[in-house]
Each structure stands twice: as C-alpha cells, then as structure tokens.
Amino acid sequence: MMSDPHARLERLTSMLRRRGVILPAFEIHGGVAGLFDFGPMGGRLRRRLNNAWLEHWATQGDIVEIDSPTITPESVLIASGHVGEFNDHMSECNGCGGAFRSDHLVEGFHPNPDVLAPKDLDKLISDNNVNCLTCGAIDWKDAQPMNLMFSTRIGAMKGGRTAYMRPETAQGMFMLFPALYHHFRNRLPFGAVQTGKGYRNEISPRQGMIRLREFNMAELEYFIDPEVESNHDFSNWDSCLFNLVPDPEFSEPIEMSPGEASAGNIIRHPTVAWFMARTWDFLVSVGIDPTKIRFRQHEGTEMAHYASDCWDAEIHGSYGWIECVGIAHRGCYDLAAHESATGDNNLRAWRPYDEPMEVDKMIVAGKGSVIGPAFKEKAGLVNSALEALEGMSPVFPFDLKLTDGTMVTIDENMVEEKRIQATEHGEWFLPHVVEPAFGIDRILWHVLDHAYDETEKGGAPYTVLRLDPSIAAIDVAILPLMEKDGLDEVAHDIHRQICSTRNLSSYYDGSGSIGRRYARADEVGVPWAVTVDHESMQDNTVTIRRRDDGAQVRIQVDELVENLAMSTISSVF
C-alpha cells in the first residue's frame, strides 16, 4: 500500500493542500484548471527557490538580472516565431468529435505542413482521404487555429494594438540586448537572467503542477561570440557522472562527466555543456536527488526551429521523467529575427580584428549632379544600389535593379569610379545565444516530491518533508514546552527576534503536546525546532532539535539566532 506510487502522490497532494503549500486557485468559484495558489507555507518556499536560482547565476559574475513586461506586443511574438509556432491548426472529425493537429494529419503529403494555411490544410486532407485516427471516418471540419497564447489588447478603447501575455520571458532579454551590451562595456560573453510569469492557454492542463496555464519561469540568455572558442573549466564535475540520453541517431544513453561529453562532442557546444553542469549543481543544491536527473538531447525532428543543439534536464518523480529545464543553443536566431522584423541593426556586437585591416578597393559611386536630375525621387535608391555593386567593374551602359524592383539604366557619365582606402579595425556580428530555461513550478514540485519521506515512528506512519534548509519556507519553529509559567512569553520573544532578523522566518506553536508539534513541523519541512523550557527562564538557553534525526542540543539564544542567520546552525551539533 505505502509503496503504490499513485497513492503516495495522492497523500502528498493532500498534505500540500491541507497544510497550505499548494492549492487549486479560485476554488470557491469552482476553480480553474491549470491555475494554482502557493499558500501560507508555499509562497515563501517558491520565492526562496527563485532567489536560490538568481543567486546561483549571480555568482558567475558576468550575468545580470533584468525584468520586462509580461504583456508583449504582437509584432515581437511574430518576429520571434511564437505567433506562427503557437498558432497550430486543429481539424475535428465529424464522426467521433476527435481533434487532431492538422499538420500532423497531412504529414507525408507535404514536405513542411506546418507552414500551410488552413485552406491548404483542408485541401490536402480531403485530396488524400485522410482517415480519422480514432474512428477511421473521412469527414473533417475546417481546420481551426488553436492559439496557445492569451491574447489581449493594449489600449482600453476600440482600436489599440494586439498583444499577448508572454509565453516565455526570453524575448524581454533580446529586446534589452543593446542595454546589456552597453552595460558590459561592449564585451562578450555576458548573460542576463529574468524570472517571472509565463502564460500558455493549454488545451487540457493535467498532472497538477506539471502543466500550468500560468507558471513561473526562470530564463537565462548567455550571449557569446561564435568565433571565439569557449573555454570552460569542467574539473569541478570530473567525478560527476551525468545521465546523458543523446539523440539516438548518434549515441546510446551513457553516463559521463560533462567535460568528457563536451570533449567527445556528444554535447556539441562547450557552453551548452557548461550550463548543463551548472544546472545540475543548482538542482542538487535545492534538494533534487542527483540520481533522478538526466539530460536528454532533442532529436533533429523535435528540436525547435531555431535551435542547433538542445538538451533537456529531466527529473524523475511521481509523473515519471519530466522536462524541467531546457538548455538550447539558439544560434543567432532571435537577434536576427528581431533585426529583420524591425530594420534595427543594434542587436550586434563588435569584433575587433587582431590586426587592423587595410581596405583598398574601387567602387562605383553615383554623381549626385547627374543622378539627381535623372532619377528624381529614386535617386537615393539608385545610389544605394550602386554601393551594393562594391568590387564589380561594370561595362557601361548597364541595367541596375533597385530594391523596389524597378530597373534603371546607368550610363558612364552618371558615375565615377572611386578608390576607397580605409583601415577597418573590426566587424559587427550577431552574437549567438545559449539559453537555459527553467520551469520553476516543475522544479519546485520535484523538490517537494523528492523531499517527501514517508517513514515510521513507533510503528505508526510518519512523514517528514526533508527540504533543504536554504529553501524551506520556515527556518525554525518556536515551541514552549507548555504555555504557562511565562514559557510562552519567552517563546514569543524569541519568535519575534528571529522574524525580525534578515532572511529568517519562524513560527510559534503552543498547541498540543510537544511531540505533536514536532510532527507538525516535520510534515511541512521546518528544519529546526526550538523548545523553551524552565531552564530557559534561568539561563537564556533553549534546546534546538534537528528535523532529520531528532537530535537535540542546548544552546544560548543569541548563539542560536546568530547561527541561524549565518546558516551555520548545523555546526552546533
């Protein structure tokens, strides 16, 4: 019974609700699938996990935190590919009501079905007599767009701009590339992190915290120069064998250190390997069981349109292996996409040459006095078309195609050949980006799942939530041995002293037997419990109990608070 994983999952979920950690949102109004509240024991836990994540990357020294809006204009998401990507079409069967992705139905009949318009999808489906995958009927409704983004409008009155709630935080970091580049004194590599809410209007959210409609994301964009070899020191992980599941086309699952995997080109880019290693560190530091982590490489067909290599960190828990982090090498896809969509050319970095380059070239330049009268308003286009001829020596007269598609004829008297001599010190290029993207809620779920320990005490079932003290919502429970003789007042004083100490949080519990109160604290993962007894009244000492083994030590209150604040409390045992 106790080992049935489904029953364990139900007990865990019940406990999280009962104790106010994670609860369905808006429940008195009937609830909404895919939306959850973090309750009184969950809010701080989530924030501490979030902070642990931010601090983990801050230690690297070349990563800064930014924060951008969740409401995002449509044009941004068209440029990024999300409007297309998140606008899949569904076809519904009139026979059984089953709904399928239209582009999946016509796979094999078209080389690239996901670019097709709904009309073409319908035509392809009917031309090829596609059967319903459920009932076999050939009777389809028209393909309908299925937008997985929440749409809204900017501006309260009629009109305004179409916008979406961001489906990821990454775009905000790309928008800020020029500011980041400036901040880092024009030197790569550097990175930016952002945590916050993301939104996806899932068709059918299931599996509790795993598929949400509004979720906490934490993303990092690390910008690198593709031509500079990345040197990362993997020696810290030499003895850490990661579970790697590479694209089956290339390799079998294997256990290997990240340094080796990078050297062996199983992980194709060293910076991707670096972030995989740092991700592993983070997950383990917040309490994920390292034996339940694996990295799975996306197969060619599965990889997002922009990525050149992508590894998911998957964590094993009550729902099986769940993707919790995606680490993608996105090339220059995003910056290039935003440049071409906007005509902006500030999403670049400057790469100085080792040696300045002497440029000595002949170009054909328009004579303003001739081109102007000859072409009038098109003179500007003619000049830029001539510039584009760089390096060619044309034979006059010749036809020149302008960017607006028209052709003009250029005579010899309209131009002069110029010799350009210059010294070029470098070039502008589009940086590449490596993006580790974390699903905070999924990680938090697995932290709870891995910490939830059902044991026995005196023959009776007993549960302990073995949260890492660095993320536990409550650091310490303050328990008067009994609520009289002034013990309760002393306990309240200690409680207030701890709560007013930076980064510490305690709760006071005076009801029930002392054993019951230890049990309550253990169940929600409070790592330390302090008991105030009569001796405390005499010499200002208390006993502190360690959650994980029940060991107790008597200690001065000041020493207690100081050690809690410095996270060194385990040293007193």
Place this chain on the structure above:
RNA sequence: GCGGAUGUAGUGAAGGGGUUAUCACCUGAGGUUUCCAACCUCAUGUCACGGGUUCAAAUCCCGUCGUCCGCACCA
C-alpha cells in the same frame, strides 16, 4: 477538445427523496500531562455551482465548472 468515471467539513471516507447528514483524523477552547502525533470534556466547519422535477432534493434529471483515467494536445 472527445469518451468514461467522479465531486459530501481542512484531509480521508460512509450514507442517501423526508424535516437535526455520519465517522475518523485534523483544527480550536478548557482540563490533565511536560521533550517526540497520550488522554478527558466541549466546540468550529460540509452535501461544487446553476437550473429543473417534487408537497419535500445533498439524494433523481439537465447544464456549467472542477478532478481522475483513456484518446488527442503539449515550452
């Protein structure tokens, strides 16, 4: 979104066209005890929501919403 199951205190469950809805745990108060879920007394709190049938609905019917399973979908 489709099909099936389902919705009763904070949690887990029993019951069920009839006026006061049951049990355990939990929670709170008092007593007792005083370092690992002890005990006694008392107390709070519930039939998902909306509509229909009926003299009477938590119970039967319909709809909505939620949950679970299967299909489909899924950064």
